[in-house]
Amino acid sequence: MIENPLRLKASRQKPVTSGQRPVPRSQEPEASDQSPDAQSQTPAARCKRPDASLRRATLGLSSSRRQPSCNRPFIVPVFLPHAGCPHQCVFCNQSAITGKRSTPTSKDVHHQIKTFLNFRRKPRQNTQIAFYGGNFFGIQAQTAERLLAQATQYVTTGHAHSIRFSTRPDTIQRQQMALIKDYPVSTIELGVQSMDERVLKLSKRGHSAADTIKAMHLLKELGYEAGVQLMVGLPGDNAQRLQATAQKIARLKPDFIRIYPTVVLSGSPLAALYKKGNYVPLSLAEAVSQVKDLYLLFKRENIRVIRMGLQASVDLQNGSTILAGPYHPSFGHLVYSEIFLEMAMSAIQSDHSKAKSVILNVHPHSVSKMSGLKNENIKRLCQEFGLQTVDIVADDSLKKNQLKISTRP
């Protein structure tokens, strides 16, 4: 029995408009790990936790405050644009992305943390203070310790649970790790970007794939939650090299992945290459397709993909920050929609190719993914299979990654 039925009707004569979408915004999940897996149809992977017992003992903090929970954390970002960067990576311009120009002062850090904590809906929600936008282990030790000490104040007073930061793979060394052992750091994100040496070189990363492998092994040995940031569309990359990168990363079993499409940011070295015609970005459709393939590969390996696409911001959307490339404020949604479209196409093709009307049952949270942005999926299905109507019905007996398909008598 279908509960809570919500219907989207589409016909070739009169396609629905986005205004007819019946799912209230509050029901629509953001791009997250709780997403459909078209091929394996497995439930969303459960989040793994680091074994932080060593560091917990050192900190003397209670495990309930110290350890990240399985809930998606509430992240309080503190941006350190280009702090500690030994190289100018070809695609990067953190100032353009974050709108910030310099490393924040102590006062700025407190102000930023307090402001973000006020946005938190549930005070007890797992909260992490995150240092992003630079190469954390490249920062002068004194500054890094000042930042960690500031963030630790919020953990010891119970306003946050732990600290996370992003850093380059070649900075993960035992000596560096010793510097943070007395702070409540639980999560480290590695800016890996690619595992292909040609791509790393052309992107001017200044580190190798071997650095990433060594770094991941050390993070796991020390019990940190370890994440990986990957990019699609880097100079010299292609779909085959990207798949090879993804397979190498999957073997390292990171706790989570972020995937970003390469865009041409003004002021970046890539902008100069692009203007001379020496770099051609991926189209939006190519980027969505490549990210979808990576997403499905990681889901099959039970590795959480926690973000696909750049976080939309006023700075990114102001028209002068991104010169070219596959930026879309709902990039993750486009990827999920493509996955649902392919599921529906394959099911119709194999079992309902003669049907004139189909009913697609999906979990209520997946209705917008099934319909696609501006009901694009419904239009595609109508065109592709000559369908007269496509009804999308919300069915909370299904999992978020499932699709049930039937035809109208």
Ligand code: SF4
């Ligand atoms: S990608 Fe990372 S290391 Fe490279 S310039 Fe940007 S912040 Fe620095």
